[in-house]
Amino acid sequence: MTKEISRRSFLGLGAAAAAMGSMAALSGCTPKTPDASLSETGGQDTGEAGTSWLGTEPEIAEGDITSTEETGLLIIGAGTAGLAAAATAADLGLDFMIADKNTMVQDTREYFGAVNTKYTKEAGQEVDKIRTMNEIARYSNGRTNRAVLKVWLDESAECFEWVDELVQKATGKELYLEIAPDLTDHGYFAPTVNHMHAPYYSGVMRNEVLQQHIEEAGQSIAFGYELVKLVHADGKVTGAIFNTDAGYVQVNAKDGVLLATGGYAANPIMMEALQPNVSKCVTANSYSMVCDGSGIKTALWAGAAMDEVPCPMIFNRGAVDVGVDAGYIGSGEDAIFPGTIFQLNMGSQPFMAVNRKGVRFTNESLPYDNICNASAMQPGGVWCQIFDANAPEDIDRFAQAGCARLTTDAIRKGAAIDDLCASALEPGIMKKADTLEELADMLGFEGDAKQAFLAQVERYNELYDAQQDEDFGKEPHRLSAIRKAPFYGCWYGGSLLTTIDGLTINEEMQVLDTEGNIIEGLYAAGDCSGSLFAGTYPEYVVGLACGRSSTQGRHIARRIAGDL
Numbered sequence: 379m380t381k382e383i384s385r386r387s388f389l390g391l392g393a394a395a396a397a398m399g400s401m402a403a404l405s406g407c408t409p410k411t412p413d414a415s416l417s418e419t420g421g422q423d424t425g426e427a428g429t430s431w432l433g434t435e436p437e438i439a440e441g442d443i444t445s446t447e448e449t450g451l452l453i454i455g456a457g458t459a460g461l462a463a464a465a466t467a468a469d470l471g472l473d474f475m476i477a478d479k480n481t482m483v484q485d486t487r488e489y490f491g492a493v494n495t496k497y498t499k500e501a502g503q504e505v506d507k508i509r510t511m512n513e514i515a516r517y518s519n520g521r522t523n524r525a526v527l528k529v530w531l532d533e534s535a536e537c538f539e540w541v542d543e544l545v546q547k548a549t550g551k552e553l554y555l556e557i558a559p560d561l562t563d564h565g566y567f568a569p570t571v572n573h574m575h576a577p578y579y580s581g582v583m584r585n586e587v588l589q590q591h592i593e594e595a596g597q598s599i600a601f602g603y604e605l606v607k608l609v610h611a612d613g614k615v616t617g618a619i620f621n622t623d624a625g626y627v628q629v630n631a632k633d634g635v636l637l638a639t640g641g642y643a644a645n646p647i648m649m650e651a652l653q654p655n656v657s658k659c660v661t662a663n664s665y666s667m668v669c670d671g672s673g674i675k676t677a678l679w680a681g682a683a684m685d686e687v688p689c690p691m692i693f694n695r696g697a698v699d700v701g702v703d704a705g706y707i708g709s710g711e712d713a714i715f716p717g718t719i720f721q722l723n724m725g726s727q728p729f730m731a732v733n734r735k736g737v738r739f740t741n742e743s744l745p746y747d748n749i750c751n752a753s754a755m756q757p758g759g760v761w762c763q764i765f766d767a768n769a770p771e772d773i774d775r776f777a778q779a780g781c782a783r784l785t786t787d788a789i790r791k792g793a794a795i796d797d798l799c800a801s802a803l804e805p806g807i808m809k810k811a812d813t814l815e816e817l818a819d820m821l822g823f824e825g826d827a828k829q830a831f832l833a834q835v836e837r838y839n840e841l842y843d844a845q846q847d848e849d850f851g852k853e854p855h856r857l858s859a860i861r862k863a864p865f866y867g868c869w870y871g872g873s874l875l876t877t878i879d880g881l882t883i884n885e886e887m888q889v890l891d892t893e894g895n896i897i898e899g900l901y902a903a904g905d906c907s908g909s910l911f912a913g914t915y916p917e918y919v920v921g922l923a924c925g926r927s928s929t930q931g932r933h934i935a936r937r938i939a940g941d942l
């Protein structure tokens with residue numbers, strides 16, 4: 379299996395997945411490695427325990443620079459954050475340049491979190507900003523820099539309304555506001571922040587609209603520009619050096635360099651060093667292959683600090699066959715997760731889940747990565763989801779939030795379970811049987827595990843009948859009976875999307891060094907930046923990752939232009 383074929387379905391819903399432009403983007407991805415010193419480890423070790431993944435900053439002799447360009451603001455990365463920065467810079471007449479190592483803009487992420495937009499207000503869904511702030515900080519166990527978070531809380535409405543106008547004008551798509559469900563009965567707060575453009579994942583997407591907007595302003599994106607190091611001295615960044623088809627190009631940036639190079643999920647060496655839990659519970663690759671942490675490394679070489687607590691974005695949808703364990707296959711930079719289905723959306727429905735011993739081990743109705751983290755402590759790091767022929771009614775009653783709701787919406791429109799799960803049923807990864815005994819055999823439960831599994835189903839049915847989960851406290855409306863054939867079962871691990879721990883920044887997105895000083899001339903936005911998340915992604919603040927990335931990118935351009 380190559381990395382190129384590994385990233386397929388974000389939605390895990392056949393038709394919607396097929397519609398995603400994201401897959402096309404990957405085939406156009408040709409990240410280049412300039413020389414041996416820039417390979418993932420560089421073959422070098424800094425000598426400090428646990429930092430061999432960082433390698434050392436490459437030496438590039440002046441004579442090896444084939445050309446030098448001058449600009450005002452240099453934006454590196456044409457994804458969510460970088461495009462918002464560049465399109466804003468174009469609007470405000472800034473002198474800027476945007477560069478990306480790929481041959482096209484990054485995939486658009488549809489779910490966009492914005493606080494108190496005109497749409498939210500019109501729908502009578504005004505969000506309590508302080509409550510939202512405290513909720514996000516609770517997920518990070520207090521590590522959220524509230525000043526950094528406030529930029530999203532205060533400016534995301536303006537940012538979304540700006541981009542929405544561009545998208546609606548260019549595509550004719552309509553705005554869809556997702557009204558958040560009331561989750562208070564299981565202890566989470568879900569503010570209504572998620573905005574999307576319908577029809578989802580089809581036609582011209584937001585990132586292409588922004589690209590077009592930049593081009594209409596007479597600018598173009600410098601594709602095939604791979605950042606290899608920053609130009610820096612005495613705590614100040616003045617430019618960057620790129621590897622291009624024409625050799626090394628140095629770009630001097632008098633107004634600063636913005637790193638918008640994404641996370642490091644596609645760098646298994648960094649992942650294993652910084653996020654050991656991931657290899658204990660992830661089975662599938664949903665990340666973008668271009669997000670390899672190379673931008674983060676350049677800033678660390680220039681003296682930047684990075685979050686100390688990692689934060690992966692993991693969804694509970696990495697469907698795998700019987701007997702497959704979570705964790706990387708292979709080692710080094712080519713290591714990859716075993717799953718061939720990258721997201722089966724059904725995995726996010728809170729049906730009964732058991733471990734390889736046939737027993738429940740967690741409340742299945744929590745943020746996506748909760749069951750993944752719990753499964754890291756179970757045999758093989760995987761769990762098995764079970765449901766029956768009543769699944770459509772169950773899913774309707776579960777009323778999930780965020781992208782798990784894609785299954786809900788499809789069911790409400792009359793989709794059949796077998797169609798929604800075709801990508802897993804057809805290759806035999808999801809099992810379907812007329813009796814529970816038969817299902818248990820197909821799922822690999824043998825001996826004591828089979829008896830435990832059958833007893834667990836009985837117990838779960840009792841909990842459903844009593845409408846009270848005495849074992850794990852799942853909300854009554856998310857319990858379901860398992861009595862009506864056909865019965866379905868499927869093993870899952872987590873699917874890794876991205877990483878959202880990154881470079882330490884302040885509220886102006888200026889990168890800080892290890893002593894908390896501003897590194898002059900260096901900004902970071904989006905997944906390569908940190909200071910917001912730790913341990914887990916605040917899943918019920920739907921679209922926060924994309925919303926904050928865009929808002930941060932736009933903020934930097936507005937600040938430099940004196941528009942804030």
Ligand SMILES: Cc1cc2nc3c(=O)[nH]c(=O)nc-3n(C[C@H](O)[C@H](O)[C@H](O)COP(=O)(O)OP(=O)(O)OC[C@H]3O[C@@H](n4cnc5c(N)ncnc54)[C@H](O)[C@@H]3O)c2cc1C
Nearest residue numbers: 455457458459479484487489605639640904905921923924
């Ligand atoms: C499949 C998937 C679906 C998601 N869906 C959602 C969603 O719906 N809502 C949501 O809120 N979040 C979603 N996320 C998370 C969200 O995508 C990110 O948090 C956000 O888009 C990050 O934006 P970014 O600008 O930091 O990075 P990206 O948008 O990933 O852009 C990074 C860019 O940097 C470039 N780059 C990297 N290294 C270099 C280098 N060395 N030199 C030059 N260029 C470089 C890359 O080519 C890329 O174009 C999703 C993530 C995935 C993987």
